[in-house]
Amino acid sequence: MRKVKWGVLGAAKIAVTRVIPAMQLGDCCEIVGIASRDREKAGKAARELGIPKAYGSYEEMLADPEIEAVYNPLPNHLHVPWSVRAAEAGKHVLCEKPIGMNTAEARQLLEARDRTGVAIGEAFMVAVHPQWARIIELVRGGRIGELRSVVGTFSYYNVDPANVRNVREWGGGGLMDIGCYPIKTSRMVFGEEPARVFGAMTRDARLGGVDVLTSAILEYPQGHCVFTCSMQLQQQQSMRFYGTKGRIEPEIPFNATPGGTSRITIDDGRDLTGGGRAVEEFAACDQYTLQGDRFSRAVREGGAVPVTLEDSLRNMAVIDAVVRSAETGKWEKPAGWL
Ligand SMILES: NC(=O)c1ccc[n+]([C@@H]2O[C@H](COP(=O)([O-])OP(=O)(O)OC[C@H]3O[C@@H](n4cnc5c(N)ncnc54)[C@H](OP(=O)(O)O)[C@@H]3O)[C@@H](O)[C@H]2O)c1
Numbered sequence: 001m002r003k004v005k006w007g008v009l010g011a012a013k014i015a016v017t018r019v020i021p022a023m024q025l026g027d028c029c030e031i032v033g034i035a036s037r038d039r040e041k042a043g044k045a046a047r048e049l050g051i052p053k054a055y056g057s058y059e060e061m062l063a064d065p066e067i068e069a070v071y072n073p074l075p076n077h078l079h080v081p082w083s084v085r086a087a088e089a090g091k092h093v094l095c096e097k098p099i100g101m102n103t104a105e106a107r108q109l110l111e112a113r114d115r116t117g118v119a120i121g122e123a124f125m126v127a128v129h130p131q132w133a134r135i136i137e138l139v140r141g142g143r144i145g146e147l148r149s150v151v152g153t154f155s156y157y158n159v160d161p162a163n164v165r166n167v168r169e170w171g172g173g174g175l176m177d178i179g180c181y182p183i184k185t186s187r188m189v190f191g192e193e194p195a196r197v198f199g200a201m202t203r204d205a206r207l208g209g210v211d212v213l214t215s216a217i218l219e220y221p222q223g224h225c226v227f228t229c230s231m232q233l234q235q236q237q238s239m240r241f242y243g244t245k246g247r248i249e250p251e252i253p254f255n256a257t258p259g260g261t262s263r264i265t266i267d268d269g270r271d272l273t274g275g276g277r278a279v280e281e282f283a284a285c286d287q288y289t290l291q292g293d294r295f296s297r298a299v300r301e302g303g304a305v306p307v308t309l310e311d312s313l314r315n316m317a318v319i320d321a322v323v324r325s326a327e328t329g330k331w332e333k334p335a336g337w338l
Pocket residue numbers: 009010011012013014015035036037038041042073074075076078096097098123124125164177
């Protein structure tokens with residue numbers, strides 16, 4: 001397959017440290033250019049990463065006919081506007097999570113995709129990691145009986161007011177940044193949508209009111225997911241899937257070590273000290289490489305991108321409902337995704 005020629009919108013930390021190096025290792029991606037609001041910053045990133053072209057504005061990169069696809073790692077409030085502009089320039093778009101500021105805004109991407117005919121998808125890299133395909137296979141195959149309960153945590157400590165995550169009007173806050181992962185992975189494994197959700201949020205007035213501690217209950221037809229996410233707790237991530245006959249847990253659910261092996265534990269629960277525990281290990285891989293290659297194949301060969309916009313809108317609708325519930329103090333139904 002001829003490699004897809006990619007351009008990157010913004011010299012974002014996630015792009016320069018993780019996603020670009022990983023895509024460069026893939027079979028299907030060629031990173032041709034990187035754009036920054038600051039030409040020198042773009043040039044430095046290009047030199048360091050061996051990228052041939054650097055642009056001093058996003059517009060300049062979108063006007064380059066050599067760029068076929070764009071990776072958008074801008075702050076959350078710029079996901080939809082710049083992805084729409086990229087689509088209108090005829091570029092395919094892989095856009096960082098969360099897909100937008102809310103479901104209503106994200107719907108613009110569906111319209112842009114259908115109007116322009118380009119591929120647009122969310123960069124929810126966990127969706128392509130083999131450990132999740134295996135967890136889904138084991139759960140659907142009945143290995144833990146009937147899945148009834150999912151319990152997740154995701155946290156880190158970041159009180160830097162200059163960080164994009166601590167700017168509320170840019171889509172900051174823990175739910176948007178990391179709460180989206182327990183929502184996404186519980187939806188993946190249940191294979192259905194929560195009918196209603198309940199949320200509680202603690203906001204930090206010193207940081208403009210971003211949510212720094214959010215907990216939610218997602219009520220699925222088959223069972224419950226409860227999760228807590230926080231930008232002001234020690235670094236932690238876990239997802240535990242409890243069934244009537246056992247439990248499955250990935251060692252590192254979301255930020256699997258790039259190029260490292262991954263493990264999941266399956267416990268049949270015969271005793272509380274691990275007597276029924278089995279560990280499955282996965283060959284070393286990088287979920288960002290897999291994501292870039294899968295997206296590029298969809299561009300060249302047709303077929304679905306790894307995370308479709310329809311799926312992203314459903315995830316966003318759950319995020320919106322958690323926010324609404326935290327405000328109303330009532331259960332809220334995810335809505336408005338199609
Ligand atoms: N999938 C994952 O594993 C993962 C991990 C981390 C982050 N993310 C997502 O990636 C995105 C970026 O996160 P990050 O931590 O890499 O952020 P970051 O380092 O702050 O990068 C954001 C970039 O956006 C550009 N930008 C444009 N307008 C801006 C503005 N008004 N303020 C600040 N920056 C602006 C800047 O690039 P220029 O100055 O070069 O124009 C900046 O470098 C977020 O949406 C986040 O959710 C995903």
